[in-house]
Amino acid sequence: MQSSPKLALALTLVLIWCLAQSHVESxxxxxxxxxxxxxxxxxxxxxxxxxxxxxxxxxxxxPTSDLAISSVSVYQxxxxxxxxxxxxxxxxxxxxxxxxxxxxxxxxxxxxxxxxxxxxxxxxxxxxxxxxxxxxxxxxxxxxxxxxxxxxxxxxxxxxxxxxxxxxxxxxxxxxxxxxxxxxxxxxxxxxxxxxxxxxxxxxxxxxxxxxxxxxxxxxxxxxxxxxxxxxxxxxxxxxxxxxxxxxxxxxxDPTLYSGCLTYVPVSKVGFWQITVGQVEIGSKKLCSNCQAIFDMGTSLIIVPCPALKIINKKLGIKETDRKDGVYIIDCKKVSHLPKIVFNIGWKDFTLNPSDYIFNYSGTCVSGFSSLSDCNGTQTNDDSEDLNNIWVFGDVFFGAIFTLFDFGLKLVGMAPKV
The missing domain is CATH 2.40.70.10 (Acid Proteases)
Structure with a gap:
């Protein structure tokens, strides 16, 4: 019980810091x-x-870079x-x-x-x-x-x-x-x-x-x-x-566009905006631990390795026959019953709800997850092991998470959108 005052003080300081940051940004x-x-x-x-x-x-x-980097703080x-x-x-x-x-x-x-x-x-x-x-x-x-x-x-x-x-x-x-x-x-x-x-x-x-x-x-x-x-x-x-x-x-x-404080993580390889993700889960099923992810706003979907995609599709009730033009079609009536997907980044959980990772095009619903490989194993054009192991956070991720990129200190900051 003696630690309670210290915990309260720490939480108060964090709150004051967030409010001060928001005031400056606003x-x-x-x-x-x-x-x-x-x-x-x-x-x-x-x-x-x-x-x-x-x-x-x-x-x-x-052309993935092999350079490593670490950083500590950021301001705007x-x-x-x-x-x-x-x-x-x-x-x-x-x-x-x-x-x-x-x-x-x-x-x-x-x-x-x-x-x-x-x-x-x-x-x-x-x-x-x-x-x-x-x-x-x-x-x-x-x-x-x-x-x-x-x-x-x-x-x-x-x-x-x-x-x-x-x-x-x-x-x-x-x-x-x-x-x-x-x-x-x-x-x-x-x-x-x-x-x-x-x-x-x-x-x-x-x-x-x-x-x-x-x-x-x-x-x-x-x-x-x-x-x-x-x-x-x-x-x-x-x-x-x-x-x-x-x-x-x-x-x-702009602090009016996100809730809470930004969570910062260092870029793990300079070149792409690449970070280390602590863990990804769908329901109680773990999809990856300490995996690498690249932020790519030029890609619509979240691109994942085949083992992870197979687990995701099983949880979403998607079969390989539901695949069309490299994406997976899902019954729109099932969307509200689908599980959440949780990304633990920088010791903080970021959650994607079904409405975040399912596209609805006038009654045609498309999963926001796919892979660069043919996950049936019939054919792959991947010459690099990185293609099979790396995650790519496309517009599906950006649609739920406000993201800040610091190309001076090599940091990425994230917070849930408002």
Whole structure:
């Protein structure tokens, strides 16, 4: 009983710290900038996109860094706030622009598992991608020719090619000068036809930037456009609020978007936003212990190893015959009776309810879990053991958890969304 006063004092200090942090943040986030959001309504297009996302993910996982890191603390200051476009809870975009004096508007997929800035060229759009916007270097006064070739080969063996260019890049009220990016002049057909984005903004570490190009985050920080090397993501999956996909906050966080205090964990490998997860459970069944997970907002689902997926599917009553286009269909009537899934990260439990991990597309319900491998064992294209063991936290996870990324101290902070 003698320890009770000490425990009460400790809890009081924690509460005071949380309130102080929230007060500081609530003053700073009001300086943010907000952009308009939209939502995709073509369900057939959405369901077809999952397979292509897996191919992109396999390509991204191939250059995993072997460097290790640890960190201890974090703080936030001035914030730029960019609204996200929600493509029916499967892909999230921001609006941006290239060139001067008139910024050429484009829509960019937010991707935390890559580090480059890519945009379709206007010539490619005219020839192959008529419903998209593209960048025309001849219309910009600040364009700087580079010409170095840029190439990405996907797991499907399809290739995205382009050249590097440098120009002014506008993101909300932030005007980033001398940003080098890939001007895409050839891309897989499905990437263009089955997506709404005109390019990709990678928010990963510079260690995974192709061609050694300076990342948008590094450039924003070096030019003094934000005070702290931090960005945060709040993803809105409220189907009744189609215009609001959430927000990307550059330079800090917003305590009105999450409950309690942020729980911080160190990045376990620099390159991707990769952390160690203490444990994952569904019901009373353990799915992993001390497993590695990568945050990838460019992927819709939570990607898990085959052993974990088999357990999840069994708990959800899903059979292999329920698989379609790489995802698993489930009876919508069963959703309310499905179990919770609990992630223990940094000694704190983060819970996903069935409504968090099941997509409902006008009566077609899709599980938010899948694998990069063919879990029947008939065929796998995985050349790396990492592909079979690592977890990938896609938009399903972001939809339930507010997430802060500190690329200075190499930390990830998490708290339940409000």
């Amino acid at each position: 003053r700073r986030w009001r300086k943010s900038v907000q952009l308009k959001l939209h939502r995709e309504t073509n369900h057939t297009k959405i369901l077809s996109s999952f397979h292509n996302q897996k191919l992109r993910l396999k390509e991204k996982l191939s 200051t001035t914030v730029s706030k960019e609204n996200l476009i929600n493509s029916h809870n499967t892909e999230y975009y921001v609006t941006a622009g290239f060139g001067t004096p008139k910024s050429q508007p484009v829509t960019l997929l937010v991707d935390t598992a890559s580090a480059n800035l890519l945009v379709y060229s206007s010539e490619f759009v005219k020839q192959s991608c008529l419903h998209h916007d593209g960048y025309n270097s001849s219309e910009s006064q600040t364009y700087q020719a580079n010409g170095s070739p840029f190439q990405i080969q996907f797991a499907s063996q399809e290739i995205l090619t382009g050249i590097l260019s440098t120009d002014t890049f506008t993101l909300g009220d932030l005007v980033i000068k001398n940003q080098t990016f890939a001007e895409i002049n050839s891309a897989p057909t499905d990437m263009c036809k089955r997506s709404n984005f005109d390019g990709i903004i990678g928010l990963g570490f510079s260690e995974i930037a192709l061609n050694g190009v300076e990342t948008p985050l590094d450039n924003i920080l070096e030019q003094g456009l934000i005070d702290e090397p931090i960005f945060s993501l709040y993803v809105n999956r409220n189907a009744s609020d189609a215009s609001n996909g959430g927000v990307l906050l550059l330079g800090g966080s």
